[in-house]
Amino acid sequence: MPWFDTKMSRRRFLKLAGSGIGVAVVGGTVWRAFSNGVFSSEQGPAYEPWKDWKTESQQGAGPLSLVASAILAANAHNTQPWLFVVNPNRIDLFADTKRNIGSIDPYLREMYEGLGCALENLVLAAEAKGYSYNLKLMPNPTSKTHVATISLITHTKSNNGRIGDTTTTYSPVSEALSSYNAIPHRHTNRGPYDKNRPVTQDILQSLGSLNQTIGPGVVLLLWFTTDEQRRKVGDLILHATQAIVTDKKQSYDDFKWYRPNWQDIQTYKDGLTVDTSGTPWYIDVLAKILPPISEEAFDSSQLQLAKDTYIATATAFGIIAVRDVFDNIQRLQGGMFYQRMHLWATSNGIAMQPMNQMTERADR
Numbered sequence: 001m002p003w004f005d006t007k008m009s010r011r012r013f014l015k016l017a018g019s020g021i022g023v024a025v026v027g028g029t030v031w032r033a034f035s036n037g038v039f040s041s042e043q044g045p046a047y048e049p050w051k052d053w054k055t056e057s058q059q060g061a062g063p064l065s066l067v068a069s070a071i072l073a074a075n076a077h078n079t080q081p082w083l084f085v086v087n088p089n090r091i092d093l094f095a096d097t098k099r100n101i102g103s104i105d106p107y108l109r110e111m112y113e114g115l116g117c118a119l120e121n122l123v124l125a126a127e128a129k130g131y132s133y134n135l136k137l138m139p140n141p142t143s144k145t146h147v148a149t150i151s152l153i154t155h156t157k158s159n160n161g162r163i164g165d166t167t168t169t170y171s172p173v174s175e176a177l178s179s180y181n182a183i184p185h186r187h188t189n190r191g192p193y194d195k196n197r198p199v200t201q202d203i204l205q206s207l208g209s210l211n212q213t214i215g216p217g218v219v220l221l222l223w224f225t226t227d228e229q230r231r232k233v234g235d236l237i238l239h240a241t242q243a244i245v246t247d248k249k250q251s252y253d254d255f256k257w258y259r260p261n262w263q264d265i266q267t268y269k270d271g272l273t274v275d276t277s278g279t280p281w282y283i284d285v286l287a288k289i290l291p292p293i294s295e296e297a298f299d300s301s302q303l304q305l306a307k308d309t310y311i312a313t314a315t316a317f318g319i320i321a322v323r324d325v326f327d328n329i330q331r332l333q334g335g336m337f338y339q340r341m342h343l344w345a346t347s348n349g350i351a352m353q354p355m356n357q358m359t360e361r362a363d364r
């Protein structure tokens, strides 16, 4: 039985003008700039999966080509807590619980949500490649880590079966295909949102209606858009962030996944990087040149970014709700829905970021 262990990592499209930055740094600092990837953002072995996706999307048709899409999904702290068992007509997805984020996610809520995100990419790839399939979530009642079985039935364009026997007819081919094509372009946004381009009610409604791809009545999306609503939700997120950074254990478990330098990124191929932090490019360059920041400095930058960047500029906040947050199937379905929304948003020029501080505090 072939194992496909995917400890692969992430990036963002930050292109640094190498020569311009080179002028600003001298002597030993230039060496440090090179060794810390100032001139090679988003390059190296950690970023191979994005290149692989292009090859697989154009040439690959077998089950492994579907996994190439799955591993580009959103997942908490970029822990990539997934293991795939790949057979000619079947893929099994397992949770890699060794990669949990400790006190940030004590009940593994975020882990299962991220696995749902990977599943959504996987089934979108199956649809794009003309497979009909049967998806069974948590197929083994005695196993908490056997997350899904995707049986690949035939290689035609008809009858896309989603969850168990509840085959859905929604998912117009064009929306599914453009979402599939958005897979390598979707990135978590941590920079400021463009306040001159408000998100319309039509867009929010279109995003909400994607819950039909998961199944009727399974997940609910609640939007908070008025000034008053956004202020209230923003305050709650900020209070939760403050509580996380002052909680020694949570702060430590958070910081553990921060990869401040190029060598760590290429070695571990996971975690959160300077390039994806949402700070302006010149701060990113400084962060790479100067010695790595302390846990305290990381905490205070998290707090400041949440306050002045994410919360201050967001047009809308949404909450994805399921009936039972401790039910792993519903967690997976919530993740599938989030991933589908983010892909739709990407193909429609809209930026998004999951902000889970409130639930991280609630679970703590």
Ligand SMILES: Cc1cc2nc3c(=O)[nH]c(=O)nc-3n(C[C@H](O)[C@H](O)[C@H](O)COP(=O)(O)O)c2cc1C
Pocket (backbone or CB within 6 Å): 010, 011, 072, 073, 074, 075, 076, 077, 078, 109, 110, 111, 113, 114, 117, 186, 187, 188, 189, 190, 271, 272, 353, 354, 355, 356, 357
């Ligand atoms: C369940 C879940 C929770 C997340 N929570 C946060 C969060 O609170 N703040 C944040 O900036 N990103 C959050 N993320 C985004 C991940 O950090 C991101 O998906 C991961 O680093 C991979 O990067 P990418 O989405 O750009 O591919 C979350 C993602 C998932 C799936």
